Amino acid sequence: MxxxxxNATTPLRQEVLEAMGPFLHDDFGNASSAHALGARARQAVEQARAHVARLIGAQPSEVVFTSGGTESNNLAILGVAAEVGRSTILSTPIEHASVREPVQALREHGYTVQMLGVDPVGRVDPSELETLLDGGPAALVSVGWANNEIGTIQPIDAIGPLCRARQVLVHVDAVQAAGKVPVHVRGADLLSLSAHKLGGPKGVGALYVRRGVALRPLMLGGGQERGWRPGTENVAGIVGMGEACRLAAAExxxxxxxxxxxxxxxxxxxxxxxxxxxxxxxxxxxxxxxxxxxxxxxxxxxxxxxxxxxxxxxxxxxxxxxxxxxxxxxxxxxxxxxxxxxxxxxxxxxxxxxxxxxxxxxxxxxxxxxxxxxxxxxxxxxxx
Ligand SMILES: Cc1ncc(COP(=O)(O)O)c(C=O)c1O
The missing domain is CATH 3.90.1150.10 (Aspartate Aminotransferase, domain 1)
Known part of the structure; x- marks a missing residue:
């Protein structure tokens, strides 16, 4: 074969499998436990967080681990929308379903949704975005860094400053871009990643949340990941994601x-x-x-x-x-x-x-x- x-998924890298191994066997501790086994798991999670942060130029404290790109996108879009209340959300018609569907759900709940056009190769035009932003207040712009089907890379470095100048938050789905092209959080307030697209395991991802951004969690029931993603951490998966990001940055x-x-x-x-x-x-x-x-x-x-x-x-x-x-x-x-x-x-x-x-x-x-x-x-x- x-x-x-x-772009659908990548094989798990051998180095990643080896890094994960101990946390599926002897180092099985809960990262929240107060004993030595818990501390080892916590240390591994924090090291992984640092590797993920380094790949995208973020601070480790701004990285929240999730179950993957889909959850990261939902948390970013629905989490911001819940904080700001009914308002205007801008996106594009070529986004992945994990962006399009939460945006559509918000439309059904009374939010105003505006779609940016794309040119014949799938690029958005920052000047159209500027016109829309100047036409009325908006809460969030959600744009993919790179399209999963045709590979189009969006001008995030132009989009970010336009939004920041108007106090509009920017969410970037960087699931396909990370590890393939340089990705930096300069132009983003929230940025989604998924481990299995860059040699890591399935079922683990991350959301970058710029310090100060108000985000309501989608789930309740624990204080993990600073309350944004409650639930016992998938330590082995997170370690795998960290190693995959470390290798991706180097290569x-x-x-x-x-x-x-x-x-x-x-x-x-x-x-x-x-x-x-x-x-x-x-x-x-x-x-x-x-x-x-x-x-x-x-x-x-x-x-x-x-x-x-x-x-x-x-x-x-x-x-x-x-x-x-x-x-x-x-x-x-x-x-x-x-x-x-x-x-x-x-x-x-x-x-x-x-x-x-x-x-x-x-x-x-x-x-x-x-x-x-x-x-x-x-x-x-x-x-x-
Ligand atoms: C652009 C994009 N965003 C989000 C996702 C969803 O990521 P995950 O499979 O980790 O849920 C994908 C997966 O195909 C994708 O291509």
């Missing part, structure tokens, strides 16, 4: 450069050999270095994903959560594609373990599968 679906530049070379090789290989293909999202600069989303005219994304799977190549259409739903991608729809065309995107997302040899094989297999599917379709059409 050649795994090209790293960021090399990883980005290596995956860009492989990703570009993949695109050129496909583009050179297969007619009527279209790249979805930005080409070079404002795109995640590991992500390539392509539409092959006449071929439904889901059908190609299934055919490539049979040949041992794992990719996805839309996001992992939407895959299989047969629905057009909300991201491609927002880019202006029709409902049919918005079903055609196939996402190849590369990772630390991807190799040039694998990419050659993926190109080769994709060419063969697309030719076969198009030929079969031509035959079907002739028989109609």
């Amino acid at each position: 050649i795994y090209c679906d790293h 960021l530049t090399a990883f980005a450069a290596a995956s860009r070379v492989l990703r570009d090789g993949l695109w050129f290989g496909i583009e050179d050999a297969i007619p009527d293909v279209r790249r979805n999202g930005p080409g070079e600069m404002d795109c995640l270095p590991n992500t390539l989303n392509v539409s092959f005219e006449g071929i439904r994304g889901e059908a190609l994903v299934a055919a490539l799977d049979l040949e041992g190549v794992a990719v996805s259409s839309g996001s992992a959560c939407a895959a299989g739903a047969g629905e057009p991608s909300h991201v491609l729809l927002a880019l202006g594609r029709g409902r049919m065309a918005a079903r055609d995107g196939v996402r190849f997302s590369l990772g630390r373990t991807s190799t040039a040899h694998e990419i050659e094989q993926v190109v080769h297999t994709t060419i063969a599968v697309v030719q076969r599917m198009r030929a079969a379709k031509g035959r079907d059409l002739r028989h109609e």
Whole structure:
């Protein structure tokens, strides 16, 4: 199996597994316990917090551990909304469901929701944001650093100051960006991370909360994580996330450069050999270095994903959560594609373990599968 679906999840790194090991065995203490075993767990959690903070340029005290990106996004959006009361929330139509759905829930509870437009490659325009912010008071802007389906990177460094100048909070979903491009909390008041997207375990994430930001917890029943995330800490998971973030920070530049070379090789290989293909999202600069989303005219994304799977190549259409739903991608729809065309995107997302040899094989297999599917379709059409 050649795994090209790293935006869905990444394999757990060996170093991460080794760092977690003791906390699944001998060091099983509760980080809140007063004895030595508890103290060891607490120390490990705090060390992990420091590693996470370092990856995003935050203070450790501003990092709250959660169960993953989905919870971080919900806590940021619903937690701020609960504190500020009915008000205006701004977001974009290409966000992950864990942002779109809480925003939609707020709309149903009487909050005003405004959507920023995106251009044909998925970028928001900071000047449109400025106009909307000047049009009336807002409480929160929620924008993803990088899109999970097409890789578009948003101009967070421009968005942050616009909001700060107007005392509007900024939440950034950096789940896909962290570990792939430099991420810094300069332009954000809240920022979401997920461990399993960067070589860590599933079911653990973090929310950066800038000091002074008022946030209401979603759950009650314990004082852990300064009351924002009550419940006994997932010590092994948190340790794994810390180690994954430490490694990601150390390897960021090399990883980005290596995956860009492989990703570009993949695109050129496909583009050179297969007619009527279209790249979805930005080409070079404002795109995640590991992500390539392509539409092959006449071929439904889901059908190609299934055919490539049979040949041992794992990719996805839309996001992992939407895959299989047969629905057009909300991201491609927002880019202006029709409902049919918005079903055609196939996402190849590369990772630390991807190799040039694998990419050659993926190109080769994709060419063969697309030719076969198009030929079969031509035959079907002739028989109609
Ligand atoms: C952009 C983005 N945000 C949030 C999430 C959710 O993260 P998790 O799987 O940790 O809940 C994902 C996962 O696909 C994502 O791609």
